Amino acid sequence: MSPLVYRTLTVxxxxxxxLPIGTNLGLLHVLLALLSGQLLLTRGALFPAxxxxxxxxxxxxxxxxxLSSGAWALSLLxxxxxxxxxxxxxxxxxxxxxxxxxxxxxSAFFRPRLQGCATTHYQPQAGKALPAIPFGLIGRVGSVxxxxxxxxxxxxxxxxxxxxxSALQQQTVQQAVxxxxxxxxxxxxxxxxxxxxxxxxxKQYVARGPKNFSARRSQLPAYAGRGRKPTYGLKxxxxxxxxxxxxxxxxxxxxxxxxxxxxxxxxxxxxYDLVLADAHPGAPxxxxxxxxxxxxxxxxxxxxNLRVAAHRVRxxxxxxxxxxxxxxxxxxxxxxxxxxVSAPEACQRLPELALCAGSVLSYLAATQPxxxxxxxxxxxxxxxxxxxRVLLRADFFTAFTLPERIREKASVTDQLPKGISALLRHYExxxxxxxxxxx
Numbered sequence: 001m002s003p004l005v006y007r008t009l010t011v012x013x014x015x016x017x018x019l020p021i022g023t024n025l026g027l028l029h030v031l032l033a034l035l036s037g038q039l040l041l042t043r044g045a046l047f048p049a050x051x052x053x054x055x056x057x058x059x060x061x062x063x064x065x066x067l068s069s070g071a072w073a074l075s076l077l078x079x080x081x082x083x084x085x086x087x088x089x090x091x092x093x094x095x096x097x098x099x100x101x102x103x104x105x106x107s108a109f110f111r112p113r114l115q116g117c118a119t120t121h122y123q124p125q126a127g128k129a130l131p132a133i134p135f136g137l138i139g140r141v142g143s144v145x146x147x148x149x150x151x152x153x154x155x156x157x158x159x160x161x162x163x164x165x166s167a168l169q170q171q172t173v174q175q176a177v178x179x180x181x182x183x184x185x186x187x188x189x190x191x192x193x194x195x196x197x198x199x200x201x202x203k204q205y206v207a208r209g210p211k212n213f214s215a216r217r218s219q220l221p222a223y224a225g226r227g228r229k230p231t232y233g234l235k236x237x238x239x240x241x242x243x244x245x246x247x248x249x250x251x252x253x254x255x256x257x258x259x260x261x262x263x264x265x266x267x268x269x270x271x272y273d274l275v276l277a278d279a280h281p282g283a284p285x286x287x288x289x290x291x292x293x294x295x296x297x298x299x300x301x302x303x304x305n306l307r308v309a310a311h312r313v314r315x316x317x318x319x320x321x322x323x324x325x326x327x328x329x330x331x332x333x334x335x336x337x338x339x340x341v342s343a344p345e346a347c348q349r350l351p352e353l354a355l356c357a358g359s360v361l362s363y364l365a366a367t368q369p370x371x372x373x374x375x376x377x378x379x380x381x382x383x384x385x386x387x388x389r390v391l392l393r394a395d396f397f398t399a400f401t402l403p404e405r406i407r408e409k410a411s412v413t414d415q416l417p418k419g420i421s422a423l424l425r426h427y428e429x430x431x432x433x434x435x436x437x438x439x
Contacts (some may be wrong), residue, residue: 005394015080019072026066034357040335068346093142097312101141101319103186107327107349108132134158136172141319144366150322162213173200198284204315209301215274218285238290241329249264254373267292268310304322329358329384
């Protein structure tokens with residue numbers, strides 16, 4: 001057995017070791033099918049993916065049962081994954097002026113043909129929201145061997161009586177605030193409204209603002225002596241805009257910083273102590289920084305409550321991008337973009353496991369020697385795709401002894417009904433007022 005396969009099995013056994021006996025073995029097989037790309041070959045069908053590993057039919061059924069009805073929670077797997085990564089001490093969290101980026105984002109696995117799907121997610125290509133299984137993503141950002149990787153802390157499900165996208169964003173921000181440490185800074189893209197961060201009482205944050213963002217001063221202007229006394233602060237427009245064929249000039253900045261970087265001259269304009277455009281004085285304040293870089297086509301508008309150098313704010317925001325690698329690997333490289341499961345819990349658990357497997361695959365690839373795809377791959381890199389191709393050809397069940405606790409559960413089932421009797425019993429338990437016809 002190659003050291004790569006041995007290390008992969010060792011890591012997966014570490015994740016599932018504490019799960020109930022039998023369930024841990026089935027979940028190990030599901031994770032192996034995900035990491036090796038079997039789901040990609042079967043176009044999202046789980047049973048053929050498990051069968052592609054060379055499992056016997058009973059083991060395939062046990063893997064499905066562990067996924068859909070096993071007694072486990074993803075939060076436990078993520079806790080064990082974080083502990084494993086910290087124990088190896090190869091992943092190092094990024095620090096910018098003593099602050100660490102806590103990236104927050106949302107993603108979804110589209111299920112246009114899933115019957116009774118109560119959740120949707122906006123699809124840019126379709127121009128509308130489509131049935132999907134959305135999740136909130138929370139991760140701390142660091143590097144392994146020069147590669148930026150996000151270590152996932154939580155995947156938030158859409159829940160509640162009205163599981164809308166805005167409600168999911170609010171739940172995700174609230175959980176991120178609960179998980180944040182004293183030196184963590186929540187970093188979000190402009191899909192998250194600044195009001196959500198303030199409502200969740202985020203202590204430190206960096207958010208991207210739209211080009212037409214506007215705010216108000218947190219102090220009332222002086223009374224002119226005539227008419228109604230002002231109740232709002234003066235309007236602040238960080239960038240100029242056009243409105244009805246008229247150009248509205250930008251507000252003069254409170255401070256301008258200039259510095260050189262890699263031979264380029266950068267400029268940052270600051271506006272301090274602002275409130276939202278619809279807020280009165282006394283509301284939570286924030287700062288706006290607009291960074292002009294000649295390498296960018298448009299200036300970068302950032303909203304923050306930190307008083308640090310402009311390049312620190314920019315670097316914190318740039319650390320948000322690794323959180324988007326998790327759904328990218330899970331959907332495109334692992335093959336979870338298409339899924340053929342319909343059980344309510346399986347519809348949630350399979351995407352969660354795919355996101356977790358994407359993190360494991362990216363980390364293993366970054367900590368392994370370079371793996372060329374073939375003789376034509378002359379400049380290989382440590383990427384998850386190359387590792388997945390190697391694992392696809394690997395034999396996982398030769399010369400590797402699983403821990404004693406990861407085994408099939410020897411349960412006595414002679415007293416349980418089998419076949420159609422078991423199905424009728426399950427139906428009657430769910431529908432006591434409408435019993436099934438006698439057979």
